[in-house]
Amino acid sequence: MALSHAIMTALIDDDMSGYELAKSFDRSLGFFWQASHQQIYQDLRKLSEKGWLSKREVSQRGKPNKISYGLTMTGRQAMADWVYQTSKVQESKDDLFVKLYNLGEDNVAHLMAEIDQRRKNMMQRLYLYEKIRRAHYGDPELLPIRRQGVYLALLGGIRNGEQFMQWCDEALELLAKVESPAQ
């Protein structure tokens, strides 16, 4: 159910087509909820059948026509209700940690490389987060309330990213000793 809510959240301010949603999920909200275009298109159909979204075909020049979706009153109400439902505690799922349970002399180099790659990816992500923060969330207390919520999500991403990079460093340090032990 939660992808539906992420989609509807993305439509709070602006109507969007499935294609536009899929792209916007690569930025902003997609930092906290990811989905492929197939998932999005399927969900959009279900949500408009349910009456939570309205659709409207938009003619375009030089591009294929698109179908733009927007929240209905029912949809907005459903979102308002959803926020009050206590969501079950988050399960984290990460291959990397399961792989670490399989650490051995043979694969330590590979795991170090994988951690290093994750670190690089996270650094890029953090760079993007900080750019967004500087551009739009300089003084969070002055923002309208909903934007403050978005800011807190962004801050969560930033804090989490910083922590992950620190962990990568600690892990690489320990694994380096494992790989070539100093006598």
Place this chain on the structure above:
Amino acid sequence: MALSHAIMTALIDDDMSGYELAKSFDRSLGFFWQASHQQIYQDLRKLSEKGWLSKREVSQRGKPNKISYGLTMTGRQAMADWVYQTSKVQESKDDLFVKLYNLGEDNVAHLMAEIDQRRKNMMQRLYLYEKIRRAHYGDPELLPIRRQGVYLALLGGIRNGEQFMQWCDEALELLAKVESPAQ
């Protein structure tokens, strides 16, 4: 596919039944990969059909018989191969952050309560992590290599938890100002 690998990882040292696996997933490995008993039983069947696990019925006194599963040579090889496969980057999915995008005057109190609850849950989790750490991972460099991997996963959980609690505090602080603005 990754649940299979988590299950097989749990079976590296000891054979286990589905029931025992489900319980051990509530501790240790389950911190990084969660699964219900139905999922586990279904996966165990598939994995033994594939030849990655062997099964053996164990008679017990005072309890129903159990079916104990263990890694086959093929299974161990499949795991060794899997560690070398670069896993795709982790997608985070968290309702709470999506909900924050819907922050408003009406639901700020509820969201604060939800964050507070998450903070409490995480504190308990951290307490457990630290207990395990003190009991089994006092001096990580002296551990056998595979245990060092497990330690790093645990450390990841600890660092992540500490960071999350800090974020909760920051979030609650900002939201408190939103709820009752000081003039």
Place this chain on the structure above:
DNA sequence: AAAAAATATGCAAGGTTTTGCATATAAATA
């Protein structure tokens, strides 16, 4: 003594997600 919890496994149905394919136009690049 009765009820609940722990041990132990599983089916069936439904829902969600992934993977692979398919289509079509226009702009940009090689």
Place this chain on the structure above:
DNA sequence: TATTTATATGCAAAACCTTGCATATTTTTT
């Protein structure tokens, strides 16, 4: 000019996960 990239949507099958039910025994609690 031919290929690739971007725009735009979707079907179908398979894989995976969740929910609800079902069973059976023993130990613990009320």
